[in-house]
Amino acid sequence: MLNFIARRILATVPVLAIVAVLVFLLLRLTPGDPAAILAGDAASTEQIARIRVSLGLDRPIIVQFGIWIGHLLTGDLGESFFYKIQVTELIAQRLEPTLSLATLTMVFAVLVSVPLGVIAAWRFGGWFDRALMGFSVLGFSIPVFVLAYILIWIVSLKLGWLPVQGYRRIADGFWPYLQHLILPAITLSVIFIALIARVTRASVLEALGEDYIRTARAKGLRESKVLIRHALANAAVPIVTVIGIGIALLIGGVVVTESVYAIPGLGRLTVDAVLARDFPTIQGVILFFSLLYVGVNLLVDLSYVFLDPRIRY
Amino acid sequence: MSAPQTKAGALGTLSVESADVRITETAWQRVTKNWSVRIGGAALALLVLIAVSAPWLGTVDPTLFDAASRDLVPGKPGVITTLDGDIIKHKFWFGSDSYGRDIYSRVMYGTRVSLIVAILAALLSLAFGIVCGLSAGYLRWLDGILMRFMDGLMAIPAILIAIALVAMWRGSLTTVIIAIAIPEIPRVTRLVRSLVLTIREEPYVEAAVALGTPTWKIMFGHILPNTIAPLVVQGTYICAAAILVESILSFLGVGLPPDIPTWGNIMAEGRPQFNQYPHNIFIPGVFLAITVLAVNILGDGLRDTLDPKMAKRV
Numbered sequence: 001m002l003n004f005i006a007r008r009i010l011a012t013v014p015v016l017a018i019v020a021v022l023v024f025l026l027l028r029l030t031p032g033d034p035a036a037i038l039a040g041d042a043a044s045t046e047q048i049a050r051i052r053v054s055l056g057l058d059r060p061i062i063v064q065f066g067i068w069i070g071h072l073l074t075g076d077l078g079e080s081f082f083y084k085i086q087v088t089e090l091i092a093q094r095l096e097p098t099l100s101l102a103t104l105t106m107v108f109a110v111l112v113s114v115p116l117g118v119i120a121a122w123r124f125g126g127w128f129d130r131a132l133m134g135f136s137v138l139g140f141s142i143p144v145f146v147l148a149y150i151l152i153w154i155v156s157l158k159l160g161w162l163p164v165q166g167y168r169r170i171a172d173g174f175w176p177y178l179q180h181l182i183l184p185a186i187t188l189s190v191i192f193i194a195l196i197a198r199v200t201r202a203s204v205l206e207a208l209g210e211d212y213i214r215t216a217r218a219k220g221l222r223e224s225k226v227l228i229r230h231a232l233a234n235a236a237v238p239i240v241t242v243i244g245i246g247i248a249l250l251i252g253g254v255v256v257t258e259s260v261y262a263i264p265g266l267g268r269l270t271v272d273a274v275l276a277r278d279f280p281t282i283q284g285v286i287l288f289f290s291l292l293y294v295g296v297n298l299l300v301d302l303s304y305v306f307l308d309p310r311i312r313y
Numbered sequence: 314m315s316a317p318q319t320k321a322g323a324l325g326t327l328s329v330e331s332a333d334v335r336i337t338e339t340a341w342q343r344v345t346k347n348w349s350v351r352i353g354g355a356a357l358a359l360l361v362l363i364a365v366s367a368p369w370l371g372t373v374d375p376t377l378f379d380a381a382s383r384d385l386v387p388g389k390p391g392v393i394t395t396l397d398g399d400i401i402k403h404k405f406w407f408g409s410d411s412y413g414r415d416i417y418s419r420v421m422y423g424t425r426v427s428l429i430v431a432i433l434a435a436l437l438s439l440a441f442g443i444v445c446g447l448s449a450g451y452l453r454w455l456d457g458i459l460m461r462f463m464d465g466l467m468a469i470p471a472i473l474i475a476i477a478l479v480a481m482w483r484g485s486l487t488t489v490i491i492a493i494a495i496p497e498i499p500r501v502t503r504l505v506r507s508l509v510l511t512i513r514e515e516p517y518v519e520a521a522v523a524l525g526t527p528t529w530k531i532m533f534g535h536i537l538p539n540t541i542a543p544l545v546v547q548g549t550y551i552c553a554a555a556i557l558v559e560s561i562l563s564f565l566g567v568g569l570p571p572d573i574p575t576w577g578n579i580m581a582e583g584r585p586q587f588n589q590y591p592h593n594i595f596i597p598g599v600f601l602a603i604t605v606l607a608v609n610i611l612g613d614g615l616r617d618t619l620d621p622k623m624a625k626r627v
Binding site for chain 1: 461462464465466467468469470471472473474476477478479480481553557560561564565566567580587588591594595598599601602605606609610613
């Protein structure tokens with residue numbers, strides 16, 4: 001078991017190394033002087049010269065990569081030219097809104113979609129099943145920002161139930177904090193509800209065809225117990241897998257949702273950094289999100305062992 | 314759409330009657346009989362028609378603006394100044410934006426951008442993905458390196474790659490298409506590679522190898538034709554993703570320049586005044602959602618008819 005965990009963690013090293021190479025190359029392959037690009041449009045000649053020396057831009061590219069990785073491993077992502085602070089510090093500042101939004105979205109999506117998927121599989125072919133499948137195609141198709149504006153229009157502007165946009169820190173009180181997150185989380189969760197409900201339905205349906213389900217029914221088990229204790233439990237692995245894959249989708253969604261709802265998180269930071277051509281920040285955010293994605297999928301892989309006792313490594 | 318239908322289909326073919334139907338039916342007949350394909354295809358055909366005939370649908374030049382016709386609600390008449398300085402009367406079916414540009418014309422012309430980006434991004438990522446996938450599946454020495462590289466590329470969320478690339482190169486139609494296509498390449502590569510690994514074990518490939526057929530000829534002549542059905546399905550889904558990503562890039566202000574009529578740009582322009590003039594966002598939004606929906610429905614239909622194995626995988 002420990003052996004497996006160690007091997008699985010080691011396996012992420014090459015992936016992260018390639019991510020680092022890609023992010024490094026992203027800037028080097030751009031036409032123009034990387035030092036000038038990194039320093040930003042408003043930089044003086046001295047600032048550019050200083051960056052050139054610190055990155056070793058006069059040396060061979062492989063040495064440059066070495067220097068860059070060295071900085072990276074000590075947690076030095078460089079200084080944002082726009083915000084004039086360390087990128088790591090900037091990311092730390094913006095972490096709370098994004099993590100709050102992402103967590104709330106995922107929790108809400110799982111709580112809604114898993115029961116829906118189970119019911120659809122249980123009543124396979126019925127009206128509920130058809131409605132859910134129709135909704136899921138719709139959920140995949142409606143762009144997250146269009147949905148955001150529809151919800152703002154109805155819930156905030158017409159009904160006046162929730163604030164239109166903005167963010168309150170959790171330290172400023174739990175209710176205002178939650179109030180500002182409800183709409184963004186619902187907006188972002190729709191695509192996950194579509195995705196997870198579909199996978200839950202398919203996996204539960206497959207499990208329902210197994211012999212042990214017939215046995216469970218034959219011994220007179222209540223239908224709810226058959227569905228949850230036997231069918232759903234055996235469908236857990238694909239459901240958790242799709243949540244792991246969905247993290248990439250979530251990150252993309254966070255970028256858009258935070259922009260529409262004016263939430264000062266990492267997604268908003270990404271867009272602001274791109275608009276300001278703040279390259280150290282762009283690199284830092286991409287690295288951070290990729291690390292998050294790889295990390296979550298590592299946890300997903302490790303969770304298989306607990307979810308399905310048949311899986312042994 | 315998913316497992317059970319395929320299951321039902323598979324069971325159905327066991328009976329004598331449907332087995333007969335299967336033999337006499339070509340793939341094309343099966344596809345055109347499918348209602349998802351029909352509905353999605355019809356909606357898309359209509360959109361293509363709009364894109365092609367945009368200049369003749371009662372539109373004006375989508376970049377023309379007139380200060381006298383700013384912020385009109387849908388259906389209001391107004392005026393537009395042409396480049397020659399002529400002032401023409403025009404009815405603003407979908408209203409006008411804060412520059413006094415006709416939203417109806419911009420939405421109609423915007424169809425072109427969405428469809429061009431979708432098709433070219435899909436073709437580009439399919440082309441690269443096919444070459445990479447065939448190489449990885451057929452050339453052992455390349456497999457490890459190439460697939461690790463693809464794993465790394467997949468670990469960076471697609472939208473971030475697209476945003477970063479467009480930021481580097483500045484937005485133009487070419488850069489937007491390339492930036493959208495690149496993050497899709499790993500998925501195509503994986504698909505092609507897995508197909509190749511299955512197909513290369515088939516007897517006809519072994520026979521070709523035994524006859525001394527050159528490797529490139531086996532790859533493109535024997536293996537590639539057998540990957541077409543799943544690739545058509547995958548390509549359709551890439552089209553849907555490309556339309557969404559393009560609109561997101563424009564909406565965030567990092568895609569095509571704001572004067573080019575794209576659905577995302579129209580919405581981005583309408584953002585500050587959403588409170589008073591929500592149609593600036595809702596009308597292009599509806600077109601966007603319908604287009605993506607049509608492509609997805611078409612994709613589901615194609616998947617069910619062309620690629621039952623994929624349908625089983627959700």
